[in-house]
Amino acid sequence: MYGQKAVVNGLALELPRGVISGFVGPNGAGKTTTLRMLLGLIRPSSGEGEVLGSSIAHPAEYLAKVGALIESPAFYPSMSGQRNLEILCALGRHDAHRVDQLLTQVGLGDRGGDRFKSYSLGMKQRLGIAAALLPDPELLVLDEPTNGLDPGGIREVRGLLRALADEGLTVVVSSHLLSEIQTICDHLVVIDDGMLRYQGSIDGLLGAQTAEVVAVPEHASDLTKLVEVCTAAGHSARIVEDGVRASAPADWAPELNRRAMAAGITLAGLAVNRGTLEDAFFAMTDDDSHPIRAHLSDPEVTP
Amino acid sequence: MIGAFLSELLKLRRRGLLLGGGGLFLGFTALVTIIGIERASKTVSPEQRGFHVSVAELSQANGLVRGLDHAGPLMGIVMLGIFAAAFGSEYSTGMLRNLLVREPRRVQLLVGKFCALVVFGILVLLAAGVVSVVIAYALAPSKGIDTSAWSSSTGLSDLWSTMWHLTLSSLGFGTLGAALAVIFRSSVIALGVGVGWVLPAEAILAALWSNGQYWLPGQLLENLASGGSASVSLARTGLTLGAYGIVVAVATAYTFSRRDVAN
Incomplete structure (x- = not known):
């Protein structure tokens, strides 16, 4: 005290x-x-x-x-x-x-x-x-x-x-x-x-954080179509500069590559952004409603 | 406690303290002894009484310790400063937390440090005594002072009792400095409060309060240094100071052991 x-x-x-x-x-x-x-x-x-x-x-x-x-x-x-x-x-x-x-x-x-x-x-x-x-x-x-x-x-x-x-x-x-x-x-x-x-x-x-899969199509005209591919698979996605960011597990990246190819989209780049400790820290200490904080407050997750 | 004692001795071996504190002590003792002998004259008028003594008085058995007697009160102030600095610096440098991690038994740490300072104080006082005696013997012939009584059994007894009382008194002042440093967690504040109390505050109180000489700690420590007086006996002085010492030791140990170390 x-x-x-x-x-x-x-x-x-x-x-x-x-x-x-x-x-x-x-x-x-x-x-x-x-x-x-x-x-x-x-x-x-x-x-x-x-x-x-x-x-x-x-x-x-x-x-x-x-x-x-x-x-x-x-x-x-x-x-x-x-x-x-x-x-x-x-x-x-x-x-x-x-x-x-x-x-x-x-x-x-x-x-x-x-x-x-x-x-x-x-x-x-x-x-x-x-x-x-x-x-x-x-x-x-x-x-x-x-x-x-x-x-x-x-x-x-x-x-x-x-x-x-x-x-x-x-x-x-x-x-x-x-x-x-x-x-x-x-x-x-x-x-x-x-x-x-x-x-x-x-x-x-x-691992408790949701990763981001970032895909950059060869042609900018395919951006909207790429977002639709992501959302059709159940992952939220948005256009960011010349690429699409999808909230999805890291291991979904190869699947996105296959789906994009099937939709006739050639990817010029594909990367996975795993969350940093800094992201997790601010999620825990700044925002009570943040999903990570809610997830971590689950007694099964917090040892 | 032995670890605390040894580590404090290592700390006290630093050149700055030896040259500063020790040098100040020895230099001051030498100065007082030299002035005391150099100002000795064949006769001393009643107006000159105080720091002036006659050659006849200096030729007596207790002539050898006149210089030490005069240096007593200020030796106490220097000792108060040395003890206050030794304890207060642990707070100002932040070193205290390092010390407490290595020796968490706080009372042992406190006692070990204090014992090391006592040993240091005794050594410095002994050195001051030697300096005073050597200077007195060296200068006495030039002023026509007969030193034969100094080495008599009475003279040696006077030297021993003066050194003993001076040591106890100086260590009493040192204890006050240590206690204030622990309580205020600062050597500067401890020194200010300690010197401010012992010199001006007690002087004023003693002038206003006729019984002050029986109870004021600074007055009692000065009385102890001079081996007691006609109005306050050495035994009463020792008993009162002993009681004060117990209270101060308990209060300091309690404060040191209970207080959080937050810096």
């Missing part, structure tokens, strides 16, 4: 072990509040939860196995990256040899002795990830881990997270970059207004 407002309400998350889970929601949805509760930084006003089998009321029982980067990376600005990690290492009684190893792993091997305040945003982010990996965690919680990284850095972090998940680490990534989530995550949790909107595989979410 924040004042009279429930920031997070009845949020039952189940994050599978050994996979990368994306945690998304609009600003103010309760993502950071949820992560802070899991990390023992704030206390829920009521309710209960478990992390790695231990109650969130006793964070000391599980935080030794959890690494976290919450919001922007925060360290002592006048100290070097290495000294900052050494301080956290001493506090958690972790193996001090990991400091150099992790600095190298995140690409700061030659800059570890520089002061934190002299780092670029990307370097600070890398140091934050290194700090999160200090305890050799079973669960890694990262809030916007690619924020400020250049394309090369984003690819490196993506590769690092994939490698960690392949080793059996459970990773939770909170991000506003939906394309990034779609690229690196296997599992997805969407929250809005402090409530769970979806949790399950990304493929499951995307």
